[in-house]
Amino acid sequence: MFKKKWAAAALVAVLSVTALVGIKPTDVKAETDVKAIVEGMSVEQKVGQMLMPDFRNWQKQGESKATGFTEMNDEVGTIIQKYHLGGVILFAENVVGTKQTVRLIDGLQNASPELPLFITIDQEGGIVTRLQTGTNLPGNMALGATGSEKYAYQTGKIIGEELSSLGVNVNFGPSLDVNNNPENPVIGVRSYSSNPELVSTLGIQTIKGLQRQNVAATAKHFPGHGDTATDSHYGLPLVTHDKDRLQAVELLPFQNAIDEGVDMIMTAHVQFPAFDDTTYISKKDGQEILVPATLSKKVLTGLLREEMGFEGVIVTDALNMKAISDNFGQEEAVVLALKSGVDIALMPAQVNSLEMEKNLASVYNAVLEAIESGELPMEQVNASVERILKLKEKRGILDPAKAPIEEKVTKSLKVVGNKEHLKKEKNMAEDAVTLLKNEDKTLPFKPKKGDNVLVLAPFDDQVEAMTRSINELKGKKKDVEITGYAFSEKSFNEEVAAMIDEADYVITGSYVVKNDPAVNDGVIDDSIQDSSKWATAFPRAVMKDAEAKNKKFVLMSLRNPYDVGNFEEAKAVLAVYGFKGYSNGAYRQPNIPAGIKTIFGESKPKGKLPVDIPSVNQPEEILYPYGYGLDIRSGKLLK
Template sequence: MWKPFCALGLLAGLVRAFDLDGYVANMTLEEKVGQVLVPDFRNWQNATASGATGFTVMNDEVAGIIKKFKFGGVILFAENVVETEQTTRLMADFQAASPNIPLILCIDQEGGIVRRLATGTNFPGNMGLGATRSTSMAQGVGKVIGEELGVLGININLAPVSDVNYNPANPVIGVRSFGSDQHLVADMAVAYKNGVQEAGVASCAKHFPGHGDTNTDSHTGLPLINHTVAQHQKDLYPFRQLIANNIDMIMTAHIQIPAFSNDTAPNIIDGTPTILPATLSRKILTSLLREQLGFKGVTITDALDMAAIQEFFGWQNATWMCLAAGADIALMPPRATSMSTVSNLENAFNTVLEAVNDGRINITELDQKVKRILNLKMTYKIWQPDTQVTPISLDKQIKKALNTVGNKEHRRFEAKVADAAVTLLRNNHQTLPFKVDKRSTVAAFTPFSYQLDAVNVSMSSMRSTKYVKLIGTYFYQQNFTSAMKTLVDQATHVIIGSYIVVQDAAVNGGVLDPSLNDASHWDSVTPFKIMEYARAQSKPTVIMSLRNPYDASSYLDAGNQSADALVVLYDYLGYKSGIMQGPMIPAGLRYIFGELKQANGKLPVDVYKLGTNNTQILFPFGYSAQ
């Protein structure tokens, strides 16, 4: 029977020896299949509703589905975790729906631009952490994130991203990576996962065997990395180190890697033989990961609803194919968003049953998968069979959660890490810090309105800028306008936010905006023209790089038109709904206005010169102009 929140050290009584082999041997086939499936209930449509909305409160329908299929767990999204008390109640209700074997409750709380908790502490994200070069900070970040998840009842963090991002055109990893050096990535990833585990939450490294050199997003296509085995060792290095340091779980990547496996299967588009991505490849998940690298923990797929899987191999087929390849958990099999679509889940469940019965999935291997999953649950005290525990009341747990998630201590540490991440790439003519007083007017131009709001809130709270006049606008999908020109004319100082990036739907609210893919469009042209005009007016001007630092070359490799000052912040999140969603814009402003005396961050990647096809380095790994 589930006892709530026992992962938080609330044991009472001695743990007796438990016969896991015997327990699994007595499970029904249906119970075993349930354990290897982890669906999402991101949205749900009640019988009387006109459409699906975020699932935030348990209902009898979803509880009944969990009880019927005896799932191993549920993955959570932002739609599920909108408030601290609400999240704590929902997690308890999820577990109440699985009375025999408690659920894995997992989430992508990476930090930075990929985070789900609306009230949690966000931190700068991995590339910002990489810029600090501090493994102690990385461990501290992992611990805080783990503490906040654990107190809510979430027991697995699908982090850290352990990909080595050495392709500037990578559309899906970018600032989610610690950097372009495999040793830095490994050191930071191990430290981060140590912190998560220290907080009593399991940690999952991703995306095996390495997603760092792709130029296709597996959410929208099927990436191929055509490296040699020797070249792939750079990608494998962090995973080797994580395995040596007892990582709990590893998530698979939906990418084709012919050097490791050129096995094919007919795609569902036209039947053409197509190289199996790692998620569906036995050579990669079993021969490489298990046998060669010696990983003994739990493997989980990336979401099976992504285009790399669904459009090429079929959502339902992939559910059994990934398990046959060696994955322990099929994440996000065909989903149900209402009672009328429960058949999607049922069909996927039955497909796995049939694959076991006809031998496509080996029954002995299925038992091994279930043992690994249950062992993980016991290790983190998610499930404690034959152990008496004294559960804390839900009301007390809610109170504890309210005192933990996003508390002042965590926010102070977040600000400390953010300050350490700020990276200065240029400061000509002592442009920074801005010298302002109550007669000054600062014009701020940001890609999106919430970033402008972050500038406003931050400047209002800083001593040096409390009485400085702020004007500005956001320039999303706008050309350089006469109104922008007027704002520059009125200003004594100018701040410009840059957001030049290959658009990725996975981390941008699920929306794929083609305009962000056009290098000649607003995202690059407009901020450059603002900078150009401000320079012509001799206005002290600084560029804030708000996401991938590769955009620095657009402003610093432009000859006489290059920017005088540029700081890299690795994070574009701003101020929304009364919450400062990311710490980096405030940290950048503290440096710009002199309240942060030094920018000690160092580039965690190489930044290349324009027009060289990433062959000539403008600013090398480790660079800082401080």
């Protein structure tokens, strides 16, 4: 019935309504099609296109608790149909296997045959990946360290090929945030660089790689989440720079991406008083707060649409994040976002059972009421739905290629995590490894048979990745004994000191999201062994003890490279830009194995820092500048 309505509207001037049964979108011009679809839709159907919930977990009627939603069911199908949903976002809980993912997505699409769904996911590569059987890739800051446009394009292409084969048609990536704040707890290695030009160059190549696989790319988090010290999952960040600075740094990658045709832009739950100093009364504590970009008409309509010329789809970051949920009511947040110029409200309400369907109903009805009252103009709703459907038409979603489910499964198994992708992933990670210090030619390690290598890292999966990576080298020339130790939330003790006594070589992985050393009057106090400071205090204690005993010691920065500022006394330091180790029978990232190969001389570090690294003791001093990286043979700066 619905399909007949819009098809008839498209061709009413030349054909009778009765002749239009079965007309498909490709039978008429795309622009005419989309306008006709919108004209033939009810208000309820339009609102549904603008809402994108998740079904990360689901509790069926009669079950005791919610578990990962991995198999389509009639309950979710009914909700999709009832609210005319335009899309769904998937998480790791939904995509546990390749065959399973294809079948789940096929089931989701079958629930919306007239207007197929946006099936979206956060597959950035690196530390933010969702596919549990896909190619993880080294991540954006690793790409920044290589400086390679080829690798950036390959990253987008690999992600696009894998997502497309599964049925995912929108990727919420790449991050175009310029990470110029070492204290940023949420972006860090998700950013390519602190240099907006490098972020632009690599980001655009990643976008091209994705979109040429017919997967919509999403530049995020507009206008920029890179210079914040608050994680918007937990609080409301504030960026106080003036317009000139914001346009020169934060906005530059987004403007370039717009000029190159990026499909979507995702908002940031960040306050930018230079663009909008409007205030609201927080529902959390009654305090007056600045409106965040996600809810700002001045930012999304005035700046993004009118000044920067973006004509694509605007999607919010998840509206259940505390920056929004703590300060604005569930319904009010969605209505404010849509009024401000957002096209799609992402995760507007938690729905993990039929019992909780009332949350979605409440938001849905609030939007309908806002339209009926004129608070949300119908003209604006129509424009949003038209943009959504134009993108669906552009990416082949409105009229998808038909194939039997078994054929889809067979294809996906050949694509997702295949050998070619894994080989490219490995090359990228190895070329990203950045050698920052190598006094006394500490590296490469050259152990003799029977020597003991002690590896320490915060978590078991990281220790396992290091140990396995060394064992994989043993067949060639590394017939050594390996001892592993995970030190998360532990204090340095006699047991660890005894292991260092027995070791000939010590490798310590540091994992610091946000520097928080035990500091006293500007000096790191190694006498403070507070287990709450384990991320910095423990590896420093290992470094001090190992070097006092003349053991060969190397510090490997596993996450944000800024943490190497805690280890100025170390003789050998390298950064790998990725912390995920080995679990569930696989390496979750290629970064740690790449670092191990460098340490033992099986690959040469070619990376250059894509950010400045300040001293922890004296933050105004740059310890290692942007572009810094050493040649392991000569010890000189790479050219």
